[in-house]
Amino acid sequence: MPTDDTIVPLGAAYFPVPAGSPTRSYAFLLVPGFTLLAFSSAVEPLRIANQLSQQPLYRWQLMSESGAPVSSSSGISVCVDAPIGPMDRATRAFVCAGNPPSAAAAPKVVGAIQRHARFGGAVGGICTGAVALAAAGLLEDHAFTLHWENQPTFREDFPALCPSANRFEISGPVMTCGGGAAATDMMLSLIAEDHGAEFSAMVSEMCLRKVMVGIEKEQRSSLSVLIRSRNPGLLNIVTLMNAHIEDPLTLDDLSRVAGYSRRHIERMFLSVLGETPGEFYRGIRLDHGRTLLSTTDMGLLEVALACGFGSVAHFSKSFKTRFGTAPTKFNRTIRAARKTR
Known part of the structure; x- marks a missing residue:
């Protein structure tokens, strides 16, 4: 076993x-x-x-x-x-x-x-x-x-x-x-x-498999499936977030581009995703950081900046809150695992 x-x-x-x-x-x-x-x-x-x-x-x-x-x-x-x-x-x-x-x-x-x-x-x-x-x-x-x-x-x-x-x-x-x-x-x-x-x-x-068979030909599944919403405004905002990881947009920026008020955006995120726009956006950026630490030799400062964080300290604190471990410890574990393969 x-x-x-x-x-x-x-x-x-x-x-x-x-x-x-x-x-x-x-x-x-x-x-x-x-x-x-x-x-x-x-x-x-x-x-x-x-x-x-x-x-x-x-x-x-x-x-x-x-x-x-x-x-x-x-x-x-x-x-x-x-x-x-x-x-x-x-x-x-x-x-x-x-x-x-x-x-x-x-x-x-x-x-x-x-x-x-x-x-x-x-x-x-x-x-x-x-x-x-x-x-x-x-x-x-x-x-x-x-x-x-x-x-x-x-x-x-x-x-x-x-x-x-x-x-x-x-x-x-x-x-x-x-x-x-x-x-x-x-x-x-x-x-x-x-x-x-x-x-x-x-x-x-x-698995490189579509979440809903017959919906898309691409390897990645529809964003609307993954976040359980077909609201075009919400999908547009999440797409913008994914396109601006290194240079995060403010809520005012998102509001202006999407054509919704700040309050309306906050209500959409809380009702559909159970998070504020800021929490959801930070999660996207931290997930990207984890991927960079797992697959590259970038240093912590490089990763922090690539994820839109102004300092290693801010990135480290947010990373530990989301993943339960400091990025330095996570990085050591990943690199040790690579050496044994």
């Missing part, structure tokens, strides 16, 4: 999550022929969530029937942490399968999922993992899905069950997806339930 050092990797991007947020556990039961793409698409959003928050929001464990490495559908074998066994009730347990779908119905796999559900645990299926849930009798009262290629055979084997055509389904304690990129979709939905839509949107950004 990964340690805290490995599940909370360092990164340039950051998104604050309340300190001390609980760690949620996942277990991935790998069966022979599981789809590597679907498995990694499920795990990586959890890793990214940890990296963005710099907290162990998620922990995961890999299991197989015997505890031995499992060969994926591409022939690449993946080592696991343990043989299939009892799991803590709070663990979300997913069966990761592929072709042949029948591999998911192995007695030991079905028994483990059945037992976990009986004691109140949440269960899921990735790609053809729903076959294990069906064999365990866990799908009768839930919406579910599996990869479209395998649905005709599934209907033959389980004529009383009807999978949906959706990319994923979350129905109470039962979670299923069609595999591939749909595994990411499902995990982003679960992350949104745990930590909010804005945080999930940022995880999606890190």
Whole structure:
């Protein structure tokens, strides 16, 4: 099982999550022929969530029937942490399968999922993992899905069950997806339930995936999605803020360019974003500073000036307030990590 050092990797991007947020556990039961793409698409959003928050929001464990490495559908074998066994009730347990779908119905796999559900645990299926849930009798009262290629055979084997055509389904304690990129979709939905839509949107950004499928062709998601507003005035002001990080505009400047009164701008920010314009703007500038410290060799004064702060002292105080650590300490940690890579 990964340690805290490995599940909370360092990164340039950051998104604050309340300190001390609980760690949620996942277990991935790998069966022979599981789809590597679907498995990694499920795990990586959890890793990214940890990296963005710099907290162990998620922990995961890999299991197989015997505890031995499992060969994926591409022939690449993946080592696991343990043989299939009892799991803590709070663990979300997913069966990761592929072709042949029948591999998911192995007695030991079905028994483990059945037992976990009986004691109140949440269960899921990735790609053809729903076959294990069906064999365990866990799908009768839930919406579910599996990869479209395998649905005709599934209907033959389980004529009383009807999978949906959706990319994923979350129905109470039962979670299923069609595999591939749909595994990411499902995990982003679960992350949104745990930590909010804005945080999930940022995880999606890190996956170079659109927050809302079909909205944009660009890698970055729509600003309107990220800040949950389509108010043109607010979007215009935030765009201006992002364009003026080194030379911050005053609220009077923003008011004049946007064509709104100061009071109206303050009300918009507080009602939509829960922050004053100054607090939000400072957050943008500090996030930029953190990125510069993470990815460049710039000194603190250079970074402070690049973020529109007149002194290192002002920058340092604001940085520590936002990120919980002084920029000097953060810089030392980043540079030490670079040397060990």
